[in-house]
Amino acid sequence: MSSRRVLDRADWDDRLDGPLGAVALVLVVNAVGAAPALLAGPDTAWFAALEKPGIYPPSATFAVVWTTLFTLQGVAVWLVVRGAVGRERRLALGVFAAQFLVNVAWTPAFFGLQSIPLALVVAGLLVPLVAAAAYRFWLIDRRAGALLVPYLAWAGFAVLLTYRFLVVN
Template sequence: METSGSTRPGIDLPSRDELLRILGFVVLVNLVGGAAAVIGGPGSEWFATLEKPWFYPPTWAFGVVWTLLFTLLGIALYRVWRADESRERRIALGAFVLQMVFNVAWTPAFFGLESPGIALGVIAALWVLVVGTIWAFRRVDRTAAALLVPYLLWVSFATVLNYDIWRLN
């Protein structure tokens, strides 16, 4: 990793170019992850009529949490992308892309199709894919894998939330 010439012993700071690349990955993942939001969301008339469980968070929390999670995902993706070319790296990158497809697919399934049941299937598959992505990332970069753990925790919570909305309605 390039350093910026930090004067503190043992601290390697990323160079300006590397920071720009990291920022590019973070922006890309946030754009891809947030793209499905144009389909609709918690502000839709259909969603407003649904019964929600007692533990449903305030609506504003979703945007904050997803932005933070997509930022962590972008950093993790960058760390794997910059690793030496290997079969493990290719598998990890492929796993990341596949789980992102399911992540993005959840919004159209839930809000677009107005189907908590179909969305529950999508998010259950997403959960499995996130576990697989963490495993694949760990084989390339342990820090990148650790950066995905909050995402797995949130997807776990979202799965329970999706299930309860489906059950209640």
Template structure:
């Protein structure tokens, strides 16, 4: 018999991993989101692209995506003995750090170009993760496809913010916003 584990054992391993990875991914996303948000004076002063969705959309979409990302990661983590598992998890860790860095860079540092660079890294590393996950568990890679679509949309949205706000903010000559330097 060349079976390493029964289907029941694999399912139990996936459930244990999912009970760890899903809350962890959602929690990390929430914590990173606390580094800034659309309610700042700076962001409110920016010209918004036509493709900018209602702000409530982001919380809903990211929560769903983070659950799917956690489930995808659990599928790979529970694939004991699979060739490329360690590489896939390592690539995911690098990728997810890039993902978490976007909010502090864009909102926290009020850096649109920096956010665009981070989004480029998110896109490239996500493609590497998709490739690695596909080699370990195809279902794990398929679970990440909506995330890829959203990440590409977010990159375009970030670019549009830069295009409309090349200085990183609207013209302040109207006095609508104030800038303080120490």
């Protein structure tokens, strides 16, 4: 007979509580966030042929910014997991998951489907969802909410950049 037992919720909470939990969540958020770029990205003839808006940053900027933002999000999730239990945590993490799903939908919309209008809709949905996630996180741990502010700013920039792509193309 095996001495292993099924982990309950408290066991998972304990495993995520320490620094290894922070590292694990940062890695998961980065991996899931970067996954859509493996399927579709800027290395296509379609994107190369697009007129780039004047506000388009150097291409290397995106990897640095997204890695930083995903890392901040992972730490924010860790703070929320450590800082709350019950309904408030479920609500905060649910809003976070919703915005994250919208976030990862932008790359397939823009690069995969090559639909700038659809990508603009996705980006437009992302901003209020990130704001809601930051607010829900703030209620649990102000540091967690603050860690999402740079992401909110970048999401706003993404709306503007996507709009400018639509205008010039």
